[in-house]
Amino acid sequence: MQALKDRIAAEGRNLGNGILKVDSILNHQIDPVLMMQMGEEMAARFAGRQIDRILTAEISGIGPAIATGYVLRVPVVYARKIKPITMSGPVFLETAPSHTKGVNVNLLVAAEFLHEGENVLIIDDFLASGKTLAALARMVISAKATPVGAGCVIEKTFENGREFMRQQGFDFQIESLAVITAMADGKIILG
Numbered sequence: 001m002q003a004l005k006d007r008i009a010a011e012g013r014n015l016g017n018g019i020l021k022v023d024s025i026l027n028h029q030i031d032p033v034l035m036m037q038m039g040e041e042m043a044a045r046f047a048g049r050q051i052d053r054i055l056t057a058e059i060s061g062i063g064p065a066i067a068t069g070y071v072l073r074v075p076v077v078y079a080r081k082i083k084p085i086t087m088s089g090p091v092f093l094e095t096a097p098s099h100t101k102g103v104n105v106n107l108l109v110a111a112e113f114l115h116e117g118e119n120v121l122i123i124d125d126f127l128a129s130g131k132t133l134a135a136l137a138r139m140v141i142s143a144k145a146t147p148v149g150a151g152c153v154i155e156k157t158f159e160n161g162r163e164f165m166r167q168q169g170f171d172f173q174i175e176s177l178a179v180i181t182a183m184a185d186g187k188i189i190l191g
Contacts, residue, residue, distance in 0.1 A: 001037070001038065001041050001177040001178060003034060003037060004025075004034065004037075004038065004153070004154075004177050004178045005178050005190050007022075007024075007025050007031075007034065008020075008022060008025070008154070008178055008180075008188065008190065009188070009190060011024045011025060012025075012188050014183045014186050014187060014188050016186075018099070018128070018156060018158070018159060018183055019099065020126075020154065020156070020180065020183065020188065022154070026060055026063065026064075026125055026153060026154075027060045027125065030063045035063050035064065035067045036067050036070075038064050038067055038068075038153060038177055039064060039066070039067025039068040039069075039070060039071045040067075040071050041177055042064065042067070042068040042071075042123060042151040042175065042177070043068055043071035043072050045151065045175040046072075046121060046148075046149055046151065046173070046175070049119070049121075049148050049149065049173075050119050050148070051072055051074055051119055051120070051121045051148060052074060052115075052118040052119050052120065053074055053075050053076075053077060053113075053114070053115070053118050053119075053120050053121075053145075054068060054069045054072070054074055054075070054076045054077070054120070054121050054122070054123050055076075055077050055078070055079065055109070055114070055120050055121070055122050055123075055136055055139065055140060056076065056077075056078045056079070056122065056123045056124055056136075057078065057079045057081075057096075057107055057124060057132055057136060058078045058079065058080055058081055060124075060125035060126075061078065061123055061124040061125050062076075062078050064123050064124075064125065064151070064153050065078065065123040065124075068121070068123050068151065072121075074121075075113075076123075077109060077113045077114065078109075079094075079107035079108060079109050079136065079139065080107070080108045080109070081105050081106060081107065081108075082106075083106075083108050087108065087110050088110075089110060089111060089112065090110075090111040091108050091109060091110055091111060092108070092109045092111060092114060092139040092142050092143060093106060093107070093108050094106075094107045094135035094136070094138055094139050095107070095135065096131045096132040096134075096135040097129070097131055097132075099126075099128055099129070107132075107135055107136065107139065109139055111143065114139065114140065114143035114145055115143065115145060116143060116144040116145060117144065117145065117146075118143075118145040118146070119145070119146050119148045120140045120145050120146065120147055120148065121147075121148055121149050121150070121151065122136045122137060122140070122147060122149070122150040122151070123150070123151045123152075124136070124150070124151075124152050124153070125152070125153050125154065126152060126153065126154050126155070126156065127150070127152035127154070127155040127156070127161040127162070127174065127176055128155075128156045128159040128161055129159050129160070129161050129164060130159075130160070130161030130162065130163075130164035130165045130168075131161075131164065133150050133152070133161065133165060133170075133174075134164065134165060134168045134170065136150075137150070137165075137168075137170050137172075147170065147172055148172060148173070149172050149173040149174065149175070150165075150172065150173070150174045150175070151174075151175045151176075151177075152174070152175070152176045152177070153176070153177050153178065154176065154177070154178050154179075154180060155176035155178070155179045155180065156180045156183070157179055157180065157181050157191065158180075158181060158182055158183070162174060178190065179191035
């Protein structure tokens, strides 16, 4: 998606250690027009698939997930990192590493929001190591639902997330709106 690539080239910052700062686009500030364009593009890439629900992880996955859900007219569920007191009853719980926080984080979804037999599209901000996507996919499978695909705003191919997903047995369609092939010497190389 060229508009996204242009914004990453203009505003993205390589902080070293594979960390890409895109706070002005996705992780702190949201451009609603660009976000809706991303939602339209994600929806187009999964056209023809039966999608009943979208699953994402808080917080940066929520924007693109809502935009995609709006276009597809399906509900969006997001995995919480901290269990609120309002979350009662059974939950699906997975753990995934946070690249920017440097620790493992919990991902929790109340069981009432993932239904058996549904087709679930996973949307997230980044595909890096693949561990967050895999955790979300395991959550969908735990609910006896089907993960039908994953859409990521930005993929860092040098972190081998797609290969990790394949190794974990997830062979569903994965789409990325912008691909970064390298981040060395302070540069951001877009594919």
